Amino acid sequence: MVPISYYLALSAVLFGLGVxxxxxxxxxxxxxxxxxxxxxxxxxxxxxxxxxxxxLQGQVFVFFVIVVAAAEAAxxxxxxxxxxxxxxxxxxxxxxxxxx
Amino acid sequence: xxxxxAQYPILLVSLxxxxxxxxxxxxxxxYIVWFERKVAxxxxxRVGPYRVGPHGLxxxxxxxxxxxxxEDMTPAGADRFVYSLAPILxxxxxxxxxxxxxxxPATITIxxxxxxxxxxxxxxxxxxxxxITAISVYGVALAGWSSNNKYSLLxxxxxxxxxxxxELSLTMSVVGVLLLAGTFNLSEIxxxxxxxxxxFLPHWNLFNPTLPQVLGxxxxxxxxxxxxxxxPFDLAEAESELVAGYHTEYSSFRFAMFFMAExxxxxxxxxxxxxxxxxxxxxPFPLGPLSYWTRYLPTALFAAGGIALVLHGLxxxxxxxxxxxPVVGLALCALGAACARPGIIDVIQGPFWxxxxxxxxxxxxxxxxxxxxxxxxxxxxxxGWKLLLPLTLFNVVITSFAVVARK
Amino acid sequence: MTQLALFLVLAAIAVAAAVSLILxxxxxxxxxxxxxxxxxxAGLYLLLDAEFVAAVQIIVYAGAIMVLFVFVIMLLNAGTxxxxxxxxxxxxxxxxxxxxxxxxxxxxxxxxATPIVAQPTPKDxxxxxxxxxxxxxxxxxxxxSVLILIAMVGALVLAKRDE
Numbered sequence: 001m002v003p004i005s006y007y008l009a010l011s012a013v014l015f016g017l018g019v020x021x022x023x024x025x026x027x028x029x030x031x032x033x034x035x036x037x038x039x040x041x042x043x044x045x046x047x048x049x050x051x052x053x054x055x056l057q058g059q060v061f062v063f064f065v066i067v068v069a070a071a072e073a074a075x076x077x078x079x080x081x082x083x084x085x086x087x088x089x090x091x092x093x094x095x096x097x098x099x100x
Numbered sequence: 101x102x103x104x105x106a107q108y109p110i111l112l113v114s115l116x117x118x119x120x121x122x123x124x125x126x127x128x129x130x131y132i133v134w135f136e137r138k139v140a141x142x143x144x145x146r147v148g149p150y151r152v153g154p155h156g157l158x159x160x161x162x163x164x165x166x167x168x169x170x171e172d173m174t175p176a177g178a179d180r181f182v183y184s185l186a187p188i189l190x191x192x193x194x195x196x197x198x199x200x201x202x203x204x205p206a207t208i209t210i211x212x213x214x215x216x217x218x219x220x221x222x223x224x225x226x227x228x229x230x231x232i233t234a235i236s237v238y239g240v241a242l243a244g245w246s247s248n249n250k251y252s253l254l255x256x257x258x259x260x261x262x263x264x265x266x267e268l269s270l271t272m273s274v275v276g277v278l279l280l281a282g283t284f285n286l287s288e289i290x291x292x293x294x295x296x297x298x299x300f301l302p303h304w305n306l307f308n309p310t311l312p313q314v315l316g317x318x319x320x321x322x323x324x325x326x327x328x329x330x331x332p333f334d335l336a337e338a339e340s341e342l343v344a345g346y347h348t349e350y351s352s353f354r355f356a357m358f359f360m361a362e363x364x365x366x367x368x369x370x371x372x373x374x375x376x377x378x379x380x381x382x383x384p385f386p387l388g389p390l391s392y393w394t395r396y397l398p399t400a401l402f403a404a405g406g407i408a409l410v411l412h413g414l415x416x417x418x419x420x421x422x423x424x425x426p427v428v429g430l431a432l433c434a435l436g437a438a439c440a441r442p443g444i445i446d447v448i449q450g451p452f453w454x455x456x457x458x459x460x461x462x463x464x465x466x467x468x469x470x471x472x473x474x475x476x477x478x479x480x481x482x483x484g485w486k487l488l489l490p491l492t493l494f495n496v497v498i499t500s501f502a503v504v505a506r507k
Numbered sequence: 508m509t510q511l512a513l514f515l516v517l518a519a520i521a522v523a524a525a526v527s528l529i530l531x532x533x534x535x536x537x538x539x540x541x542x543x544x545x546x547x548x549a550g551l552y553l554l555l556d557a558e559f560v561a562a563v564q565i566i567v568y569a570g571a572i573m574v575l576f577v578f579v580i581m582l583l584n585a586g587t588x589x590x591x592x593x594x595x596x597x598x599x600x601x602x603x604x605x606x607x608x609x610x611x612x613x614x615x616x617x618x619x620a621t622p623i624v625a626q627p628t629p630k631d632x633x634x635x636x637x638x639x640x641x642x643x644x645x646x647x648x649x650x651x652s653v654l655i656l657i658a659m660v661g662a663l664v665l666a667k668r669d670e
Contacts, residue, residue, distance in 0.1 A: 014521060016605075016609040029534045036572070059559070059560050062560050074658045077575060077576070078663075080579065090585050182539070222558075223558060230562075235565065241577055241581070257578065260574065
C-alpha cells in the first residue's frame with residue numbers, strides 16, 4: 001500500500017516542474033503546455049485525496065478541472081494563432097508592446 | 101523467473117494468452133488482405149491473386165517478403181525520432197485493443213489455472229478501447245508532419261481531423277447500448293443480451309425488446325468506417341487526391357506497419373460491433389430440445405468445408421495445389437471431428453459464433469469499400485458533425501425514454 | 508509491494524517526461540513528452556482505483572486537448588527555439604536553485620499532510636460517481652456545458668481570418 005504522501009510529493013514535483021517550464025521557456029505554446037502540466041499535477045493531488053478520504057467529490061472536481069482546461073486550451077490557442085499571425089513569431093519576448 | 105511465475109501464476113497464463121492471440125491476430129491480418137483482394141476482384145469480375153500458391157493463398161507471404169526486402173529510406177529534413185515513432189505508435193496501439201475483447205464465456209484451464217477467454221477483463225473495458233482509439237490519432241498526425249512533405253502534412257492533418265470528429269459520434273452511438281446494459285464491462289454487455297423473445301428472436305441489441313438499436317448500429321458502423329479511414333471516407337489517403345496521404349514517404353516495413361495498423365483497427369471495430377450490437381459469442385439459436393443439433397454446427401461447417409476443399413484440390417491446376425489443398429481440407433475435417441468431442445464442444449461454441457459474426461461484418465466492410473464512391477472532404481466533415489452527431493444524440497434521448505418507460 | 512513498484516515506475520516516467528518537456532527545443536517534442544506525462548498519470552489514477560477518471564483523462568486530455576496542441580504546432584510551423592545568451596550565473600545557479608525549489612515543495616507538502624488511512628473503495632465507483640455528477644452536482648455540470656459552448660464560439664471567432 002503506497003502512502004498518500006508519496007502521491008502528494010509527486011504532485012508537488014510535477015507542479016514545480018510546470019512552474020519552471022512556465023518561467024524559463026520562450027515559446028508561447030510550450031508555456032501553455034507547462035500550464036497544462038500544472039493542472040495535471042493538481043488533478044493527481046485531488047484523486048489522491050479522494051482515495052484517502054473515501055469520498056468521490058475529488059474525482060468530480062477532476063472532471064471539472066479537465067473541462068475547464070479544455071475550454072482554456074481552445075480559447076488560448078485561438079489567441080496564440082492570432083498573435084502568431086500578427087507578430088510572425090512565437091517568441092514571448094516579441095510580444096512586449098501594448099499596441100499590436 | 102520461476103519464483104515470480106510460481107507466486108503470480110496469472111503472469112504465465114497471461115503471457116500464454118497474449119502469445120496465442122498475437123499469433124492468431126497477425127495471421128488473420130495477413131489473410132484479411134488476401135480476402136479483401138479476392139472479394140474486390142470478384143466484385144469487379146476478375147479473379148484476384150491466383151498464381152502465388154493455390155488460389156493465391158501464399159500471396160500474403162510474398163507481400164511480407166517484399167515489404168522486408170525493400171530499401172528503408174528516411175526523407176531528408178525529416179524529424180528522425182518522430183518519423184520512426186509514428187508507425188510504431190500506430191501499430192502497437194491498434195494491436196493492443198484486441199486484448200480487451202472477450203471471445204467466449206467458457207473457462208479454460210492453462211497450466212492448471214482456470215481462466216477466461218479474454219486477455220484483460222477490465223471493468224471499464226469499453227472505455228479503455230475508446231481511449232486507445234483516441235491516442236492512435238497521434239500516429240497519423242505525427243506521420244504526416246514528420247515526413248517533411250506538404251502532401252503528407254495535408255493528408256495527415258485531414259486524416260486526424262476526420263478521426264477526431266468521428267470519434268465523438270462513435271462514442272455517442274454506443275451510449276444507447278450502455279443504457280440498456282448498465283455496465284462498461286464487455287462480457288457483462290454480452291450477458292445482458294442473452295435470452296430469446298417469442299422463442300426464436302434473440303435478445304441481441306439490434307433486436308432489443310426495449311428499443312431495437314438499429315439507429316445506434318447504423319451510426320456506429322458509419323462512424324467506424326470513417327474512423328478507420330476506409331472508403332467511402334478515405335479522401336485523406338486516396339491515390340488520386342493526395343498521393344498516398346500521411347504514409348507517402350514511408351517505405352518497406354514502416355509502410356507495412358501502417359497497413360497492418362489499418363486492418364487491425366478494422367478487426368477491432370468489427371469485434372466491437374459484434375459485441376455491442378450482435379450478441380458477441382451468443383448463438384442465434386435457442387438451446388431448446390428441438391434445436392440441440394445446432395451445437396454441432398461448427399463440426400458440420402468444418403467437415404463440409406474440408407470435404408469440399410479435398411474434392412476441389414484433387415483436380416487443381418498446379419501440382420502444388422493438388423498436394424496442399426487436400427492436406428488443408430483433411431486438416432479442416434480433423435478440426436471438425438475434434439469440435440464434436442465432449443470436452444471441446446462447449447468451449448468452441450462461443451468463439452465459433454463470435455468469429456462467424458465478425459467475418460460477416462468484415463465482409464460487409466469490404467463490400468462497402470468496393471461498391472461506393474468516396475465523399476469529398478467537406479461533405480465528409482459535414483456528415484460527421486451535422487448528420488451523425490445529432491442522430492446519435494437523438495438515439496441517446498429515445499433510448500433513455502424507452503428504458504425509463506420500461507421500468 | 509507490486510503497488511509500490513508500479514508507483515515508482517510510473518512516477519519516474521512522469522517526472523522524466525516532465526523534465527523532457529522543459530529541456531526539449533522543439534515544441535512538438537515537448538507536446539509528445541506532455542502526452543507521456545498524461546498517460547503515466549492515467550496509470551497512477553488506475554493505481555488509486557479511479558478507473559473512470561483514468562479513462563476520461565486519456566480520452567479527453569491526452570486524446571483531444573493534446574491533439575489540439577499538436578495541430579496548432581503543425582499549422583503554425585513552430586520551429587526550434589532560438590538559443591539566448593543567458594548569463595553564466597543564471598545558468599550555474601539556476602539549476603541547483605530549481606532543484607531546491609522542487610525538493611522544498613515536496614517536503615512541505617508531505618510534511619503538512621496528516622497521516623490518513625485509505626478507505627476501501629466501493630465496488631461500483633462509476634455508478635456512485637455518476638449519481639454525484641448528475642444528481643447532486645447537476646447544476647455545475649450544466650454550467651460546464653455552457654462554458655464549453657462559450658469556448659467553442661470564442662475559439663471560432665478568434666481564429667477566423669478577416670475577409
